[in-house]
Amino acid sequence: MDDAGPMRRRGRRKMQAVTMSEVAAAADVSASTVSLYFRRPKSVSPPAREAIARAVAELGYVPNLVAGGLAAASSRVVSLIVPSVRNAFFAETVSALEAALAPHGLQVLLGHTEYDLAREEALVRTALAWAPAAVVLTGLEHSPDTRALLKKARVPVVEMWERGAPPVDMGVGFDHGAVGATVARRLMARGRRRLAFCGARMQEDRRAAQRASGFAAAARAEGIEAAILNHPGPADPQAGALLLDRALRELPDVDGIAASNDLVAMGALFEAQRRSLPVPDRLALVGFGDLPFAAACVPPLTTIRPAGDLVGREVARLVLARMRGEPVLERAVDTGFVLVERVSG
Template sequence: MSEEKKPGSERPARQRRKMQSITMMDVAEYAKVSPSTVSLYLRRPEAVSAGAGSAIAHAIDKLNYVPNLVAGGLAAASSRAVSIIVPSVRNAFFAETVAAMQTALRKERLQVILGHTEYDEREEEDLVRTALSWAPAAIVLTGLSHSETTRRMLSKVKVPVIEIWELGGPQIDAAIGFHHDQVGAAAARHLIQQGRRHLAYLGARMHEDRRARLRCDGFVAAASEAGVEVNVVQHPAPSSAEAGAMLLSETMQDFPQTDGIACSNDHVALGVLFECERLKIAVPDRLATIGFGDLSFSAACNPPLSTIRPSGDLIGKEAARLIVEHMAGKEPDSQTTIDTRFTLLHRRSS
């Protein structure tokens, strides 16, 4: 693990951010409705006509308005809340990080408010806007890719922002995680070291999951650099064993010479192992396989699954540490970066 101040940053310190000054009156004027209608929309959007609701939503988006829900005396309570936004609450990777963060924050009497985006940037915008309305102690986002609206909102408020699970791109404040392209490269080098020369990368939902796509890009780059053949086979559905089985079947039909496979995560890899058993494909003799995640079943598979373990719990603990330090009055260096790295686990599937 390493922590450093990113060189070349000219972003103003967080203390110099200006609180946004757009009011409910401004929204009402822009939307050509009464302030009471805007107030009703914020509390009960279903009670406002479709036309007025659409106009108000448009005004909120254009004016970058964050409603002040703490004006009624809730500021003291809400200032102890930390908003954590992840792509999916069903994903075991993020669950480990959130659990570690919540355990550490609970000791400081900080409460977690959890939201999930299903990899939808517009949903993230809505969650960030809602989080800001409660004056959180901090906002934790997953990854470095966000819409311009989200970045604009966060640039105008005095709220610490921590981006987790990814390094290597423009960040808002602190970033904690690892380089996903390096994960893919490590998987490719591992398979090549095992003597595999016809590789495939099997991925699910990579059109939405930027980090899975980065792992794929790193895999392809490392294989190509070594002069090894590589094919990418993907499925638009969320990661699952079923998706992995379908991807393996398609791969062996289209690229029968394939002798080494990397998967976007262990769920996909589990499906690959199931399908190999059904098709009587010997693993690893005929087909070496490696996943990503080191999920609870990975070591118990038949054969045990080679995989790459991210430090999900460490990411959560480091994020909590920065939040607690901020609450204690310590301002982190602008653009703080913490690399939690990853570990390749060589098991019998490769």
């Protein structure tokens, strides 16, 4: 019998080839020093630093962030939850946030709610299971359980793209009601009196609904009763064409239209063109988003630019400040928006 020892080595899959202690051995220092080298390089003496750097390069060592996250009780991940990245606004924010976080060694864990609060709750639950450095979500409306989950977890939370109600923790966004009001006043200032707001999927997209209410309220302030039209399907040019058709039937002399989105505005613009309604003379049209094609349209689209990338950068700033332990005084940052005055309205 060659029963070599008292206990057989238990079979266990190894995670990786090179570990920190192997690097330590190669560099002739302890594992703690290697760990320190990665976390606070300045606390390691230059000779040791050099030896470790050499060993890392030679062995091709890649630190295991999963183990690190477990030991440190917090992982270098920021969980980002948006309705959908197919929406250009959120794509811009995701991109800007990732770009701002990457230099600090933070990764983005992405989830899509598709405007479903139950799905959001499930996403928050799994997000928290990663012990993330921060959780970033869209909007201020969440299920009660989601709020409870977020409050219980002692993690920085940023709610973005909306402003109004107090955030769970921090907020970055702008006032969608003010956007609607700005558009209404723009149209009225140009002499429009028969106003309509054409939105898509407003039963789900609460921010679009806020723009609609802000629009109607500003109109009412000048004694105008604006129509609000909603298309239940996706916010695309087809919806815009359909909505213009409806607007023209319900309000034949409509002369000013706000669209919930540039794609919708574009659809309305083309539909007007097909019907030979001159834009902006007969019908003024204002969009939302300032998407890449807005300036190129004929006529160029007047629209609202929401600074989606600024939202991403501000979120990153707050998250990083919190991680560094700096006090964050501003509970809610207003990123504002700009009325881009072009020709259509």
